[in-house]
Amino acid sequence: MNKSNVLINEARSIIELRYKKGSHTVGSALRTKSGKIYSGISINGLKLHLCAEWTAIGRAFVEGETEIESIVALHRKEDGSFEFYPPCALCRELLIKYSPEATVILSEAEFHKASDLLPSAWKK
Numbered sequence: 003m004n005k006s007n008v009l010i011n012e013a014r015s016i017i018e019l020r021y022k023k024g025s026h027t028v029g030s031a032l033r034t035k036s037g038k039i040y041s042g043i044s045i046n047g048l049k050l051h052l053c054a055e056w057t058a059i060g061r062a063f064v065e066g067e068t069e070i071e072s073i074v075a076l077h078r079k080e081d082g083s084f085e086f087y088p089p090c091a092l093c094r095e096l097l098i099k100y101s102p103e104a105t106v107i108l109s110e111a112e113f114h115k116a117s118d119l120l121p122s123a124w125k126k
């Protein structure tokens with residue numbers, strides 16, 4: 003199994019473990035440059051939505067891992083099937099700030115550098 007398939011399976015596993023209709027429908031998994039893998043799930047409040055990528059990144063940051071090598075997100079549809087889930091603009095900004103060279107997995111055959119997904123991004 004190649005490295006991207008390991009992350010894809012990890013994202014799928016966290017949704018299967020924590021899926022909750024209307025809230026935990028997206029799972030994300032990332033690999034840090036040190037080789038560790040962290041996963042996260044989406045969290046929906048009444049007005050707030052926290053992306054799965056943010057919870058995965060947050061778990062990595064808590065462990066002192068801020069350099070992301072690659073990341074993927076999957077969405078579980080109501081019929082139980084999965085689809086790749088491209089990062090939203092806020093996730094793209096977060097990735098660019100901390101790991102602009104990170105590989106974002108958009109399908110089994112589509113990979114992009116994070117900085118290419120948000121050209122001309124505002125930098126501070």
Ligand SMILES: [Zn+2]
Binds near residue numbers: 053054090093
């Ligand atoms: Zn997002």
